[in-house]
Amino acid sequence: xxxxxxxxxxxxxxxxxxxxxxxAINNRSNVDEKTKERILNKAREMGYTPxxxxxxxxxxxxxxxxxxxxxxxxxxxxxAIQGIEEVTFEGNYQLILTHSAENEEREKQALQTLKSKxxxxxLISTAQTVxxxxxxxxxxxxxxxxxxxxxxxxxxxASCVSVDDRSGxxxxxxxxxxxxxxxxxxxxxxxxxxxxxxxxxGYKEALNDNGIMIDDDLIIESGFRxxxxxxxxxxxxxxxxxxxxxxxxxxxxxxxxxxxxAIYNHGFSIPEDIAIVGFSDDIRASLMxxxxxxxxxxxxxxxxxxxxxxxxxxxxxxxxxxNIDLLTELVVRESCGCKKQ
Amino acid sequence: xxxxxxxxxxxxxxxxxxxxxxxAINNRSNVDEKTKERILNKAREMGYTPxxxxxxxxxxxxxxxxxxxxxxxxxxxxxAIQGIEEVTFEGNYQLILTHSAENEEREKQALQTLKSKxxxxxLISTAQTVxxxxxxxxxxxxxxxxxxxxxxxxxxxASCVSVDDRSGxxxxxxxxxxxxxxxxxxxxxxxxxxxxxxxxxGYKEALNDNGIMIDDDLIIESGFRxxxxxxxxxxxxxxxxxxxxxxxxxxxxxxxxxxxxAIYNHGFSIPEDIAIVGFSDDIRASLMxxxxxxxxxxxxxxxxxxxxxxxxxxxxxxxxxxNIDLLTELVVRESCGCKKQ
DNA sequence: TTGTACGCGTTATCAA
DNA sequence: TTGATAACGCGTACAA
Numbered sequence: 113x114x115x116x117x118x119x120x121x122x123x124x125x126x127x128x129x130x131x132x133x134x135x136a137i138n139n140r141s142n143v144d145e146k147t148k149e150r151i152l153n154k155a156r157e158m159g160y161t162p163x164x165x166x167x168x169x170x171x172x173x174x175x176x177x178x179x180x181x182x183x184x185x186x187x188x189x190x191x192a193i194q195g196i197e198e199v200t201f202e203g204n205y206q207l208i209l210t211h212s213a214e215n216e217e218r219e220k221q222a223l224q225t226l227k228s229k230x231x232x233x234x235l236i237s238t239a240q241t242v243x244x245x246x247x248x249x250x251x252x253x254x255x256x257x258x259x260x261x262x263x264x265x266x267x268x269x270a271s272c273v274s275v276d277d278r279s280g281x282x283x284x285x286x287x288x289x290x291x292x293x294x295x296x297x298x299x300x301x302x303x304x305x306x307x308x309x310x311x312x313x314g315y316k317e318a319l320n321d322n323g324i325m326i327d328d329d330l331i332i333e334s335g336f337r338x339x340x341x342x343x344x345x346x347x348x349x350x351x352x353x354x355x356x357x358x359x360x361x362x363x364x365x366x367x368x369x370x371x372x373x374a375i376y377n378h379g380f381s382i383p384e385d386i387a388i389v390g391f392s393d394d395i396r397a398s399l400m401x402x403x404x405x406x407x408x409x410x411x412x413x414x415x416x417x418x419x420x421x422x423x424x425x426x427x428x429x430x431x432x433x434x435n436i437d438l439l440t441e442l443v444v445r446e447s448c449g450c451k452k453q
Numbered sequence: 454x455x456x457x458x459x460x461x462x463x464x465x466x467x468x469x470x471x472x473x474x475x476x477a478i479n480n481r482s483n484v485d486e487k488t489k490e491r492i493l494n495k496a497r498e499m500g501y502t503p504x505x506x507x508x509x510x511x512x513x514x515x516x517x518x519x520x521x522x523x524x525x526x527x528x529x530x531x532x533a534i535q536g537i538e539e540v541t542f543e544g545n546y547q548l549i550l551t552h553s554a555e556n557e558e559r560e561k562q563a564l565q566t567l568k569s570k571x572x573x574x575x576l577i578s579t580a581q582t583v584x585x586x587x588x589x590x591x592x593x594x595x596x597x598x599x600x601x602x603x604x605x606x607x608x609x610x611a612s613c614v615s616v617d618d619r620s621g622x623x624x625x626x627x628x629x630x631x632x633x634x635x636x637x638x639x640x641x642x643x644x645x646x647x648x649x650x651x652x653x654x655g656y657k658e659a660l661n662d663n664g665i666m667i668d669d670d671l672i673i674e675s676g677f678r679x680x681x682x683x684x685x686x687x688x689x690x691x692x693x694x695x696x697x698x699x700x701x702x703x704x705x706x707x708x709x710x711x712x713x714x715a716i717y718n719h720g721f722s723i724p725e726d727i728a729i730v731g732f733s734d735d736i737r738a739s740l741m742x743x744x745x746x747x748x749x750x751x752x753x754x755x756x757x758x759x760x761x762x763x764x765x766x767x768x769x770x771x772x773x774x775x776n777i778d779l780l781t782e783l784v785v786r787e788s789c790g791c792k793k794q
Numbered sequence: 795t796t797g798t799a800c801g802c803g804t805t806a807t808c809a810a
Numbered sequence: 811t812t813g814a815t816a817a818c819g820c821g822t823a824c825a826a
Contacts, residue, residue, distance in 0.1 A: 116803095118802095118803055118804085119803070119804070120803075120804095130803085130804080130805095131804095131805080131806095134803095134804070134805065135805095138805090162803095162804085163802095163803055163804070165802090165803080165804095166802075166803035166804040166805090167803080167804060167805080168804095169802090169803080169804075170803085170804055170805050170806085171804085171805075
């Protein structure tokens with residue numbers, strides 16, 4: 113930081129009081145036009161930059177919001193962050209970025225630091241491992257606005273902006289069924305996470321609504337990554353050697369990529385033998401040998417919406433708590449064998 | 454921000470002075486053990502969180518660093534940011550993230566805001582269009598540490614952490630030459646940026662060292678994006694209709710992607726008619742119809758190194774200005790037609 | 795060991 | 811229209 117020009121210094125140079133200088137610089141009405149001009153010129157000449165820290169101390173407002181994400185470099189979060197930055201920039205807020213690395217302890221520390229910095233509000237997508245929600249509660253009860261996005265914690269009175277995982281899963285499963293597939297497997301994530309539950313639910317509902325029996329043996333836990341997808345699919349194809357599933361709904365694109373690999377290795381082709389679809393519209397999805405049908409999540413918009421909601425909560429006392437679910441979009445490519453020609 | 458507990462309030466509750474409470478909380482030696490314990494208990498009970506804003510005002514140190522990037526969601530920058538966050542977290546600094554959207558005016562505004570927030574230092578990767586370096590100079594001359602990363606501005610006395618663009622460009626051009634190509638075009642970035650200069654230099658040096666004449670007509674400015682790559686390549690192929698270059702070195706992968714499109718549109722095949730290589734190892738590079746030979750940049754490490762350098766400059770008066778170049782790695786794929794079988 | 799006075803840069807308030 | 815004073819929350823320097 114070091115020694116910057118202050119209002120007082122400008123005042124001294126001009127033989128005025130700091131207060132008058134302050135008024136001129138903040139463009140208040142009650143300053144003589146000529147004095148104002150003198151002040152502004154001198155300020156420019158001296159290279160004055162207002163000190164937000166001092167302002168914050170007196171105004172009790174930092175125009176800063178804190179963001180906590182599990183991973184910055186995941187394209188989904190990177191895009192959401194860009195959306196957030198877009199909105200905060202518009203609203204003249206700054207953004208303090210922290211990342212939890214999916215680690216509860218680190219997340220706590222980040223939140224604590226954000227409180228110390230007296231951020232006006234916090235946007236958070238929780239780490240996978242977090243079990244203790246008391247800190248979130250304390251924040252909600254304090255004066256700091258809190259909005260969850262993507263990975264939300266329910267029942268503590270905070271707003272939540274996320275994608276509608278269930279309807280996305282429902283739609284894509286339904287799409288598979290609509291093209292005549294009946295034996296449809298699901299590669300899913302760990303069930304303690306809402307996101308996994310919701311996608312599984314959507315899958316099951318679609319089967320149900322179409323009168324297809326749910327076969328639990330066709331539901332395999334794969335985690336979130338390629339390797340897990342490969343293993344789960346490999347296991348499935350080994351178990352169902354002679355009568356493999358006709359289609360697969362993977363809980364996300366990386367899992368689908370891994371599963372595709374396993375399908376090829378078992379000598380099947382996509383989509384002729386086995387159709388497969390994913391979720392998230394990873395940047396690689398369209399570039400696969402057989403481009404992947406998937407569900408696009410509005411990551412950028414999600415960030416924007418979350419930031420907008422947060423700023424509203426900051427600036428408006430009685431902005432209501434609400435859950436905002438953004439709709440997903442089905443992206444049909446070749447891997448499901450149901451593309452219109 | 455709102456009304457948080459203060460030292461004074463704790464002091465009042467306990468019948469002590471604010472100063473004693475301050476000492477206890479900052480774990481100074483000169484406090485009675487018992488008093489200290491009483492204070493710490495009371496502080497916990499009242500939910501005290503130190504006010505960094507007030508601390509900063511008196512200490513003239515914000516423990517905050519500002520980051521300015523052209524795009525957050527570009528995987529290269531997202532990874533670099535993650536590296537930066539890793540280091541700042543370790544060093545107990547927070548990170549204010551801004552993005553310029555490649556826009557000079559917006560970058561200026563971001564820098565101005567960062568100054569107002571009295572950040573201890575700034576990490577910046579400049580926007581493409583920036584021509585006026587006076588603001589950078591003013592920052593360097595002020596007390597705010599400044600470190601450029603990836604896209605640097607030279608000659609203003611700021612440190613720069615980047616990949617060794619020249620050797621990377623040299624190596625990949627050399628690789629092309631080693632496979633018999635002689636007529637090699639270059640699609641380059643704006644020459645006011647070091648990154649563009651260096652890659653051009655590496656290209657020229659490789660030609661020189663192999664006794665190939667440099668043909669300035671084969672060097673076209675393309676900018677940093679797909680569209681610019683498409684246009685530049687299109688222009689080149691139109692000009693050299695009957696005798697197109699045998700190979701192309703694009704200054705980065707997106708430019709290469711655009712150029713590939715143009716090559717196809719002109720009816721040429723890759724690499725049989727025209728070989729092409731890029732720079733940066735974008736996540737899509739390996740997934741193109743013809744996978745792209747490119748240069749891998751250590752983005753995460755680059756962020757870390759830049760942040761480390763910045764923190765050193767902040768904490769150590771006479772930390773020298775230096776250029777740090779990280780080595781790149783050649784990634785050979787099909788698009789250069791020189792893959793070992 | 796504990797307390798008092800003062801200052802960090804700014805603004806609100808009241809007085810001139 | 812302008813200025814003096816106090817306050818925001820904390821830490822330094824000194825005194826008790």
